[in-house]
Amino acid sequence: MTAANLAGAGLETILLDEKLAWEKPCGGGVTYKAYEKYPFLFENQTEKKVVTDSYIGAHKTGPVRMNLNQPLLIFSRKALNQLLLDRAERAGAQIEQERVTGIEQREKGWRLETRSGRIEADYVVVATGARNPLRDVGTAWTPEDTMVALGYYIPATQEHIDIQFLDRLEGYIWVFPRAGHLSAGICGRGETAQQLRVRLERYLDEKGINWRQGQLYAHMLPSLARRSWRGNRVSGHRWMAVGDAAGLVDPITGEGIYYALRSGDLASQVMEAGSFDPERAGEEYRARIEEDFLLDLEFGASFGQKLYLGRFLFKSIPSCIVAYMRRCPKLYEVMQDIFSGTQDYLTLRNRLFRNINGTVNEALVKFMFQRIIPEPPVGLRATAR
Ligand SMILES: Cc1cc2nc3c(=O)[nH]c(=O)nc-3n(C[C@H](O)[C@H](O)[C@H](O)COP(=O)(O)OP(=O)(O)OC[C@H]3O[C@@H](n4cnc5c(N)ncnc54)[C@H](O)[C@@H]3O)c2cc1C
Incomplete structure (x- = not known):
């Protein structure tokens, strides 16, 4: 998102990603909030499931059927990532499949190390996800600021989504139909990955969904505690962090795709502005995301x-x-x-x-x-x- 906007505005933009389009462990659910703001998410030829039906269950209650008043789009993440990369490339960004192995701050910019050499840059936008290996930029994680999230890609079909809340778990199970398979997973805090996996497999067995034929995935899900939002490092001298690298995930629902796109958009707006001052842009970015959604997520974290x-x-x-x-x-x-x-x-x-x-x-x-x-x-x- 950032690269597409900056390149589109005529700035020389290099996007480095070690994997480019890949099946990032995820449900792949994109809400109406996201595609209303960014219609290109809906208006494209990329394969996706448009779902309007859901069943929501909890401990000792049968599921209640809920018609979604606005459909949920469900993408394979490989397809969604490709869609975003293609936009950036079409806008003129230089796309490189490279792992950034180190970044060093210089007086007026950065030197980035990659396996094939070095790149000098005036400004860096860090979008390296929750497992950000660049320790000095982006959120400084503590265990209380993350949830474990894992699941299976299962070769099966269904037309609705399932959401299941479980007894004494700060988290939930989802079953999302995608084009050609299901993404069924669980996220939670306070239990080990193994405990969560057992809960998920038991649930899938009860529903008759054959997870044994599926492919397991696991990743970290940012879920900042209330007190962590204030001190969260979302920007600094000549850098901004967007998406998971900045912990920008809804602490209740785990929605992160919208906030990754939105923060990427706001970062580029700060840099495109005629008044752009690289020394002050970090503060400006923080102010914009606070006003836009950060204070709302911080409040959500309080309950x-x-x-x-x-x-x-x-x-x-x-x-x-x-x-x-x-x-x-x-x-x-x-x-x-x-x-x-x-x-x-x-x-x-x-x-x-x-x-x-x-x-x-x-x-x-x-x-x-x-x-x-x-x-x-x-x-x-x-x-x-
Ligand atoms: C199991 C699970 C289910 C989820 N389900 C949903 C959902 O249904 N809907 C939703 O909205 N959110 C969901 N989320 C959250 C969502 O996946 C993330 O919030 C979102 O992907 C964040 O996007 P991002 O671009 O910040 O990070 P990522 O998507 O993680 O992308 C980071 C990129 O950085 C690259 N990278 C990392 N380090 C380097 C390096 N050193 N050099 C070069 N490249 C590097 C990686 O290759 C990767 O492509 C889920 C998360 C999990 C874990």
Whole structure:
């Protein structure tokens, strides 16, 4: 995204990626929020699944069927990466399959080491993902800021998505249909990869999905704790970090593709601006992502754990949500919007409390969320979209 925009604006842009288009471990789900902002994600010939049907289940509740009011696009990541690389190339970026083995800051720029030589650059945008090997740029990880995520690519088909919340797990299982296969996975905090894998395999067995024929994948999923957002290193002297390298992932849903594209777009906007000052661009970038989405994700991180692990009337909160979705149409609508990405965290409490207020069930829903979602900090309430 950044390379396409910068090259399109006439800047000399080199994109280095050691793998280029590859099947990055991922669900591949792209929300309405993403393709509404970036229509090229929808309007292309790249193979993708357009899904409008979902089943959401939780511990000891059968699944509730939810029609997605805006379809979810599901890509193979190899195909999505190729789509993005082709855009950058068409815009004039120089694409090189190279691993960056080191970066060294010079007085007015950078020297990048690759296996085949050195490259001098005025400015660096770090987009190296969650396993960023460049230690001094991008998020400084602590274990509490990540989730384990793993799954299987399974040769099978289905037309809907499944989301399953599990007892006492801060995380969830997904089954996403893609063109020609399923991406079925689990993400979670506080359990080992092996424990999560057992939970996933048990669930797939119960559903009759043959994971034994599938290919296992695993990766790190950034999921910053609330206190980590403030000190998060998203930029510095002549560098900016975008996407997972900057920890920019929704700490509740794990959505990261949108935030990678959006931060890449905002980084390029700062650099394209007529007033571009390489010494101050990092601060400007941080201010833009804060205003755009970072404060919302930070607020989400303040109640994500309670949402997964909290209890209400002796049941887990996800089980209550699934049960109340059946009885409370307004909650169902809120869930639809959360899935399409159009409901942010800063205005969630207000929306729930303003609209859900009539029946006994609605009163219970309201009471439950009152205990989970805090008031947004003063000042942010006004700016909430
Ligand atoms: C299991 C799993 C499921 C997920 N499902 C979803 C989902 O359904 N929807 C969603 O929105 N998000 C999902 N996410 C999150 C999403 O995958 C990431 O947020 C997103 O890929 C981030 O994009 P990125 O470009 O920042 O990083 P990446 O996609 O990780 O790309 C980083 C790139 O950097 C390259 N690289 C790294 N180091 C170097 C180096 N030294 N030199 C050269 N190149 C280098 C790599 O080759 C790679 O191509 C999921 C994540 C996981 C782990």
